[in-house]
Amino acid sequence: MPQHLEHLDVVIVGAGLSGVGAAYRLKTECPGKTFAVIEARASIGGTWDLFRYPGIRSDSDMFTLGYPFRPWAGAKSIADGASILSYIHETAADTGVRDSIRLSTRLVSAAWSSAEAHWLLELDVTSEDGDVERRSMTCGFLYSCTGYYDYARGHxxxxxxxxxxxxxxxxxxxxxxxxxxxxxxxxxxxxxxxxxxxxxxxxxxxxxxxxxxxxxxxxxxxxxxxxxxxxxxxxxxxxxxxxxxxxxxxxxxxxxxxxxxxxxxxxxxxxxxxxxxxxxxxxxxxxxxxxxxxxxxxxxxxxxxxxxxxxxxxxxxxxxxxxxxxxxxxxxxxxxxxxxxxxxxxxxxGLSMLPLGGATFTVDGKGVDLGDTWVYRGLMISGVPNLALCFGYSNASWTLRADLSSRYVCRLLNYLDRHGYRSATPVARDGMTRRPILDFTSGYVQRGSGAFPQQGKRQPWVMRHNYLLDAPSALFSNLATDMAFDAPAGAPAAAAATAPVSTPAGVPDSTELEPDRPDLQEFVP
The missing domain is CATH 3.50.50.60 (FAD/NAD(P)-binding domain)
Structure with missing residues (x-):
C-alpha cells in the first residue's frame, strides 16, 4: 500500500438516516476502529435533505423509523421531512459522529486487492468553489448506506x-x-x-x-x-x-x-x-x-x-x-x-433504482456485476470481500432493517479481529434458485431489479422482510456460515482461506449461534 494514501479501517458511504446510524454503531460497538462517512452532497440527511416537495413526510411511524438508541420526542408519529432532518442532524452532533462525516465526497470506484486485503477508493471531492478533485484512499471494509434509488434522476x-x-x-x-x-x-x-x-x-x-x-x-x-x-x-x-x-x-x-x-x-x-x-x-x-x-x-x-x-x-x-x-x-x-x-x-x-450509488466495483481486477451475484443475509454480496450494503425493509420501516445490518457489520468486524482474519467473503451454494431481491410488482422494481443481487430460498441467502426473524439472525447467527476468511497475518499461503460452513438442511439459521462469542448482545427492538 502506498504510504502517501490515507488508510481507514472502515468507510461508510452516505450520510443519511442509515449512514449516521451506522456510524454510531461502529463508534460504540467497534471503538478501536478508524472510520469516516463520505457523503456526495454538501449536507447530511440523504433523502430528507434532498427532497423538498410540499408535505414531504415519513411513510413509517417514527418509533420504528427513528433510531433505537435515540428516542423520538416529536408529537407526531408520522413526521414531516423537516423534523426528520433535524432529528438526523441532532443525532449526528450529539453522538459525536458528525466530526467523522466528509461532505462533497463522492465514491467513483472501489477496487479490492486480495494481496493487500483492502479497498482502493477513487473519490471526487468538490470544493466550495465547485472545483472537483480526484483523490484516493484505502480502507479495510466498505459499508454502502446509499439506499437503492437514483437521486440524480427519476423515472x-x-x-x-x-x-x-x-x-x-x-x-x-x-x-x-x-x-x-x-x-x-x-x-x-x-x-x-x-x-x-x-x-x-x-x-x-x-x-x-x-x-x-x-x-x-x-x-x-x-x-x-x-x-x-x-x-x-x-x-x-x-x-x-x-x-x-x-x-x-x-x-x-x-x-x-x-x-x-x-x-x-x-x-x-x-x-x-x-x-x-x-x-x-x-x-x-x-x-x-x-x-x-x-x-x-x-x-x-x-x-x-x-x-x-x-x-x-x-x-x-x-x-x-x-x-x-x-x-x-x-x-x-x-x-x-x-x-x-x-x-x-x-x-x-416514481424513482429509478441504482445500486451502490452508481460507483463501479472490481475484485482483483475483475468487474463486479451485481446482477450475477447473490445477497448474503440481506447485506453482503457473494464473491465480494469486506463489502456490505444497507437495504431497509420494503414492508416496514427502513431503519429497522438498516440498524440490524449495521449491528451485523460490527459483529463481523469484531469476529475478524478476534480470529486475526483480514477479510470475509460470502460463498454462494451450488444449485440455488434465483429470485429478485425485492418481490414487488411495482414498476420501479420491475425496471431495476436486474441490476441488483438475487436471492435464494433458504437462509442465509434470503432477503427476509420480517424483523422478528431477522433480529435474532443478525445478532446471534453463526458468522462462519457460507463464509470464507483469509488467513491471519503471517500464516502460510496454503491456509489463505477457510472452508465456508454450511447450515445443515432443516436447521433454522437463527438457532446456529456463534459458539465462541462471549459478548452476545441481548435482543431488543
Whole structure:
C-alpha cells in the first residue's frame, strides 16, 4: 500500500438516516476502529435533505423509523421531512459522529486487492468553489448506506405532446424553491406515496388539485399521533417508552402485513371499507380505489389522519383514473376524451433504482456485476470481500432493517479481529434458485431489479422482510456460515482461506449461534 494514501479501517458511504446510524454503531460497538462517512452532497440527511416537495413526510411511524438508541420526542408519529432532518442532524452532533462525516465526497470506484486485503477508493471531492478533485484512499471494509434509488434522476415516462404544454412541469425530486402554485390549477400524475402526500398539502393553496392515476393504489388511513406512545411517554422514562412503542408498532405492522399476504381477500375488504367509511361514496371508491393487485404486491401507501381522503371530500381536490392521450397547451387530454386544464403539472411517476450509488466495483481486477451475484443475509454480496450494503425493509420501516445490518457489520468486524482474519467473503451454494431481491410488482422494481443481487430460498441467502426473524439472525447467527476468511497475518499461503460452513438442511439459521462469542448482545427492538 502506498504510504502517501490515507488508510481507514472502515468507510461508510452516505450520510443519511442509515449512514449516521451506522456510524454510531461502529463508534460504540467497534471503538478501536478508524472510520469516516463520505457523503456526495454538501449536507447530511440523504433523502430528507434532498427532497423538498410540499408535505414531504415519513411513510413509517417514527418509533420504528427513528433510531433505537435515540428516542423520538416529536408529537407526531408520522413526521414531516423537516423534523426528520433535524432529528438526523441532532443525532449526528450529539453522538459525536458528525466530526467523522466528509461532505462533497463522492465514491467513483472501489477496487479490492486480495494481496493487500483492502479497498482502493477513487473519490471526487468538490470544493466550495465547485472545483472537483480526484483523490484516493484505502480502507479495510466498505459499508454502502446509499439506499437503492437514483437521486440524480427519476423515472420519466415519455408523455406525448408535453412540449406543447404552456404551464410548468415539475418533478417532486427537483422541486423549485420559487414555485408559486397559489390559486393555480394543479394536476399530479401518479398514485404512489409522493402523490398522496402532495395532494392534501398543495390543496391548501392551489385553486384545485387533481390526482391523475393510471391505476389505483392501496391507501391506509393511520393516526397522525400514536396514543399508545403518548401514554407510555407520560408514565415511563423516554428510553423505555420509545422501546415499548417501537415493539408495539413492529408487532402491529408485521401482523397486518401477514394478514395481507395470507388472507388478501380479507385485507381487501378491510381497506375498501375504511375508504368507503371515510368518503361515504361507493361509486367513487369503485372507480378510483380498487387496485387490480393484492395488498402488498406493491408498497402500501398511508394517509396520516386520513388527510388525503378528507381533502378529497372538499371541492379543491379530486381523483381521476384514466390514461394520457396527449398534453395540450392548456393541460392534458385523456384517453376518454376528457381534458384536464392545468397551470402546473407534477409528474410524481416514481424513482429509478441504482445500486451502490452508481460507483463501479472490481475484485482483483475483475468487474463486479451485481446482477450475477447473490445477497448474503440481506447485506453482503457473494464473491465480494469486506463489502456490505444497507437495504431497509420494503414492508416496514427502513431503519429497522438498516440498524440490524449495521449491528451485523460490527459483529463481523469484531469476529475478524478476534480470529486475526483480514477479510470475509460470502460463498454462494451450488444449485440455488434465483429470485429478485425485492418481490414487488411495482414498476420501479420491475425496471431495476436486474441490476441488483438475487436471492435464494433458504437462509442465509434470503432477503427476509420480517424483523422478528431477522433480529435474532443478525445478532446471534453463526458468522462462519457460507463464509470464507483469509488467513491471519503471517500464516502460510496454503491456509489463505477457510472452508465456508454450511447450515445443515432443516436447521433454522437463527438457532446456529456463534459458539465462541462471549459478548452476545441481548435482543431488543
Amino acid at each position: 420519466e415516462p415519455s408523455f406525448p405532446g408535453i412540449g406543447d404544454f404552456r404551464g410548468e412541469v415539475v418533478r417532486p425530486q427537483f422541486w423549485p424553491e420559487d414555485l408559486d402554485y397559489t390559486g393555480k390549477r394543479v394536476v399530479v400524475i401518479g398514485s404512489g406515496a409522493t402523490a398522496i402526500t402532495l395532494v392534501p398539502s398543495m390543496a391548501r393553496d392551489a385553486a384545485s388539485v387533481t390526482m391523475l392515476q393510471r391505476s389505483p393504489s392501496y391507501i391506509l388511513a393511520v393516526p397522525g399521533r400514536d396514543r399508545f406512545a403518548d401514554i407510555a411517554r407520560r408514565y415511563l422514562p423516554a428510553g423505555a417508552a420509545h422501546r415499548l412503542a417501537r415493539a408495539k408498532n413492529v408487532l402491529v405492522t408485521q401482523a397486518f402485513y401477514q394478514l395481507c399476504r395470507r388472507r388478501p381477500e380479507l385485507a381487501k375488504k378491510f381497506l375498501r371499507k375504511q375508504v368507503t367509511d371515510i368518503l361515504g361514496n361507493d361509486q367513487v371508491v369503485e372507480d378510483n380505489f380498487v387496485p387490480r393487485y393484492n395488498p402488498w404486491d406493491q408498497r402500501l401507501c398511508i394517509a396520516p389522519s386520513a388527510d388525503f381522503f378528507r381533502t378529497l371530500k372538499t371541492e379543491k381536490a379530486s381523483v381521476v383514473t384514466d390514461t394520457i392521450e396527449t398534453f395540450t397547451p392548456r393541460g392534458i387530454r385523456l384517453s376518454s376524451g376528457r381534458e384536464l386544464d392545468a397551470d402546473v403539472v407534477v409528474t410524481a411517476t
